[in-house]
Amino acid sequence: MSFTLVVLEDAFAASVAATLDMLRAARTLGARSLRFQACSVNGGFVRLSSGVGVETSRLPARSRADATTWVIPGLGMNDAAAVRERLARPDALTLSKLIARHVSRGGRVAAACTSVFLLQQAGVLPRRRVTTTWWLAGLLAEMETECVVDANAMVCADGPILTAGAAFAQTDLMLHLLREHCGARLVDMLARTLLLDGRQAQARFIAPELLANGDTLIARISAEVEAHFPNPPSVATLASRLGMTERTLSRHVRRVTGQSPLALVHSLKSRRAQALLQATHLSVDDVAAAVGYQDAGTLRRLLKKLGVAPPRALRSAASPPPPPGRKRA
Template sequence: MEPLEHDVQDNSWVIPGIGVGDVGVLQQRLEEPWASPLLSALNTHVASDKEIAASCSAVFLLHAAGLLEGRRVTTSWWLAPHLRKIAPGYRVDPDFMVLADPPLTTAGAAFAQTDLMLHLLRRRLSPEIAGSVSKALLLDRRQLQSPFVIVLGRCLACGGSAGIAAGFSCSNPVGVLGGCVPHALISSGIRISARLVNVPLAILDQPC
């Protein structure tokens, strides 16, 4: 795999989840030293009429940057109640896997990152290319994350009634299931695709 050419303009930034599924930890992460310059960069990027796509907990970076007011957005289904609470001016719809409200595109939990990548390929290139990538990676086209919501026990993120089953208690980090996408694989796949078709896509990797 070869790196993208340095003279290729980065028109779109793709931000995977920041490895947080617990709302109690989320604000702490956003106050870490790396966050402030990134938030500034996000504002500058949008002000330059460029696009940003974010999935899972990374949607809260767009919130912290003040970019989501009045917009229709999605995020991880277990983080959606918290986003609604802290940002009543947003139209938060966690049923959807991917929602586009240009210049921003948001996606849901965990492997919704793959759906986000396919959406960008489909929109920026062609449905045929997105379909070929989907077949090569054995990915179905999914529009909703609502069928995957698990309602059982205490909520891992917001203390409500929706929670994660499968033996994960409320003290476990959601990163095991949703906050920590193996985005090295996703990033590699999209970089290869971008290299083959010379598409200016930049990926901001934050470690899980």
């Protein structure tokens, strides 16, 4: 079993380091046949984010058999303009061509966060289910209309293409790969040793104001919904107030956020509910009513669907003790 860690200049240093440390730890814990190397387009020392760097070997420019899984950590950009600028640089253009060749010859590629955009540039995402950092999911869906972008997923595996969510989802991606190659028992030991907790969804980390990514319309929708709790406007009402059809509204929301308008509303409800659970002593039924749900069971199902801890756990972790004589809800 072999991995090629492929890094570009200014890549997210923590993701590169975490990948190397997880691979070394897996080998120490018993995966003796595990082989890996760090490579780059030109080889040599590659400067990463935060002023650190890594020595690399050069990826072969000429075709040759390569049975390794290529692992590409996030590129360290936070917005659409930076993504487009980074993809246009010579090393990214060269790597995209190498990725396309590797996949065409039966190779696997695993990318996290913004490095998923390299796979889009390489042309290997059509008809695949993929994910990326949640606040850029809409951009990926806009750039690659023939793939399904699941902004909620932490890791997506579709044929030879594996993708993961924002920055530290790199660890979830590596747990997935190592579970395939080394088995569940060793990976469980690795996760316990390094205090890693494999996560299934990005949804509980999504902040709607960041999901808007500077888009005025999404900001207006969020403000409308939050201003009218516990009875936020329907999607039809939102569209009418914004002077557009439901279809146009839906298309815009999905393009920017990677979500449907209804999913965006549920994200806003979830965030308000979490805030109330953590900062007040309202009962779970009262919190549910405050965000427009009929009962606590509906709220619990929403939180579970989004990968959020149940109300009792949220309250126990963040709220101060209740007043004397009053029990936690």
